[in-house]
Amino acid sequence: MKKVVLPTLLIIFVFIIAFSYCACRSEGDDSANIHEPPVSVDTVLQERIDSFVTNVPHIGRLGMMIYDATASQEVYSFNADTLMSPASCMKLLTCITALKKFGTSCMHKTRLYTSGIMVNDTLMGDITLKTQFDPIFNRDSLYKMTEVLTAKGIKHLKGRVVLDMADYTLMSHEQHWTPGDLRTRYLGLPFSGGAKLQREMLYALAHASIAVQSKDIVYGRLNYSKSRLVAEIHTPMRISIEKALKNSSNINAEALLYPLGYIKSKKGTYRTDGIKVLKEFVGNELHMPIEGSCVIDDGCGLCPNDKLTPRLLVNLLAYAYMHKRLFKEVYYDLPLSGTDGTLHDRLYKKNVVGKIKAKTGTLTKNGGISSLSGYFTGNDGHMIIFSIINNECPVMDGRQWQDKLLTSIMREE
Numbered sequence: 001m002k003k004v005v006l007p008t009l010l011i012i013f014v015f016i017i018a019f020s021y022c023a024c025r026s027e028g029d030d031s032a033n034i035h036e037p038p039v040s041v042d043t044v045l046q047e048r049i050d051s052f053v054t055n056v057p058h059i060g061r062l063g064m065m066i067y068d069a070t071a072s073q074e075v076y077s078f079n080a081d082t083l084m085s086p087a088s089c090m091k092l093l094t095c096i097t098a099l100k101k102f103g104t105s106c107m108h109k110t111r112l113y114t115s116g117i118m119v120n121d122t123l124m125g126d127i128t129l130k131t132q133f134d135p136i137f138n139r140d141s142l143y144k145m146t147e148v149l150t151a152k153g154i155k156h157l158k159g160r161v162v163l164d165m166a167d168y169t170l171m172s173h174e175q176h177w178t179p180g181d182l183r184t185r186y187l188g189l190p191f192s193g194g195a196k197l198q199r200e201m202l203y204a205l206a207h208a209s210i211a212v213q214s215k216d217i218v219y220g221r222l223n224y225s226k227s228r229l230v231a232e233i234h235t236p237m238r239i240s241i242e243k244a245l246k247n248s249s250n251i252n253a254e255a256l257l258y259p260l261g262y263i264k265s266k267k268g269t270y271r272t273d274g275i276k277v278l279k280e281f282v283g284n285e286l287h288m289p290i291e292g293s294c295v296i297d298d299g300c301g302l303c304p305n306d307k308l309t310p311r312l313l314v315n316l317l318a319y320a321y322m323h324k325r326l327f328k329e330v331y332y333d334l335p336l337s338g339t340d341g342t343l344h345d346r347l348y349k350k351n352v353v354g355k356i357k358a359k360t361g362t363l364t365k366n367g368g369i370s371s372l373s374g375y376f377t378g379n380d381g382h383m384i385i386f387s388i389i390n391n392e393c394p395v396m397d398g399r400q401w402q403d404k405l406l407t408s409i410m411r412e413e
Helices: 002-032 043-055 087-102 139-151 194-207 238-246 250-255 257-264 270-284 310-322 324-333 395-409
Strands: 061-068 073-078 107-115 117-119 122-124 127-131 161-165 217-219 227-236 356-363 369-377 383-391
Touching: 043 061, 043 073, 043 395, 061 310, 087 238, 087 250, 087 257, 087 270, 087 310, 087 324, 087 356, 087 369, 107 139, 127 139, 127 194, 139 194, 139 227, 161 194, 194 217, 227 238, 238 250, 238 324, 250 257, 257 270, 310 324, 310 369, 310 383, 356 395, 369 395, 383 395
Parallel strands: 127 161, 161 217
Antiparallel strands: 061 073, 061 383, 107 127, 107 227, 117 122, 356 369, 369 383
């Protein structure tokens, strides 16, 4: 009898525990289905935008979208899915892609190595300079590195000076740019081509009182196993990003395409591959169709063939907003209304000065292009993301229309 009762009691006990667990799970599931009321958008903001667009004529073609990131709802759109020339708002796509791919603490690294042994004041081996895509690395930087060789007592070299460059060619010029648009002389030596760096290396070694001949300076690859690191310079990538966003530097934005292309392929078509990475970002990260959402011919927006939709720019800024570290960097680097960067002389009236963070875009081609995309905080405390693009209109008219719109809709209650 005991053999029957004990298993029966055990079964009943397990059943009670299981029932209690299911009941608890069921209660938990029910509570999980009780949502907080959805956050609503500011209807007054909607009305102000609609009233302004209806009553203040715009010249040329207009595309715009305004989105409440706090409520995750669209506030207003006008031709939001129309391909428009974004001018320098293209830099937003380049910079945010670079921040996502490399992180906010990425460094460009330039390093100097030696191999072999010292015999008195002669290095019986090679000196190797390994460069990446540092837009800041210049003649002064190179001189500082070669002075380290002097400090080590090197006066003569019985070997080679090896230049290990990620790219030996000159920075390429987009076919639709006006000559002189991209002043590469303001970029670092890695973008000046191998021949230029070869000459600069000869001068730097002469400055360091190290005797070498030009024929001894060759292109090659670093032999890590036989080389010793003697000097290095690190430059934060965020310097290029800040210049591209706050000051709308074309060369710094375009320079970001090269490391982007380098991580995709080592074949040397870095600028072209960098553009492919931007398109992949649109598809893979923004989950938007590439065809119909963008046409990308460069990374800075100088090419009049570049096209983005206002929706893409808003989605891009919303993507940044959703990634805390990325947003912190982007928000910091954007110009502040009436205060700095390319907005230092715009949006300076009392209700908007110091309250809008946005990227400007200006191009005088194709009848005039003006764009403005960024963030502001609404009267209800919500984060508002916007993109306004004026095409085929005088640049100043486009700017004035954008400034009037924002000043009107952000007026204090």
